[in-house]
Amino acid sequence: MSEKFLPLAAMEKLLKQGGAERVSDKAKMALKNAIEEIANGIAVKSIKLAVHAGRKTIKSEDIKLAVKE
Amino acid sequence: MSEKFLPLAAMEKLLKQGGAERVSDKAKMALKNAIEEIANGIAVKSIKLAVHAGRKTIKSEDIKLAVKE
Numbered sequence: 001m002s003e004k005f006l007p008l009a010a011m012e013k014l015l016k017q018g019g020a021e022r023v024s025d026k027a028k029m030a031l032k033n034a035i036e037e038i039a040n041g042i043a044v045k046s047i048k049l050a051v052h053a054g055r056k057t058i059k060s061e062d063i064k065l066a067v068k069e
Numbered sequence: 070m071s072e073k074f075l076p077l078a079a080m081e082k083l084l085k086q087g088g089a090e091r092v093s094d095k096a097k098m099a100l101k102n103a104i105e106e107i108a109n110g111i112a113v114k115s116i117k118l119a120v121h122a123g124r125k126t127i128k129s130e131d132i133k134l135a136v137k138e
Contacts, residue, residue, distance in 0.1 A: 057091040
């Protein structure tokens with residue numbers, strides 16, 4: 001798991017923008033953890049795809065393919 | 070789609086932590102867009118689940134079920 005990169009305040013903002021009236025602290029943490037885990041999975045896959053294509057630079061096509069997998 | 074909440078620098082950090090040597094600007098943007106879309110989908114589902122449970126407060130169980138769906 002990568003280092004954490006999402007602030008809890010951003011999680012509350014996201015849920016309030018979606019129409020939530022109130023958000024529990026545990027819900028913010030659960031959303032943060034879920035998104036970080038998904039993001040890390042996409043990152044790891046995209047790096048494997050770049051290596052597979054013989055590149056050291058991650059390109060947008062690596063990300064797009066990693067998301068689809 | 071919700072307002073954007075992820076800085077591009079965080080996307081580069083995430084990919085570098087995963088072992089990427091270099092990351093194109095378009096790749097950062099693609100990762101940001103993908104994560105934001107996924108996060109927004111989880112937020113929208115979790116709000117529906119809270120409403121379904123007769124609550125105005127989003128709880129962690131709403132998030133966890135939304136992620137599984």
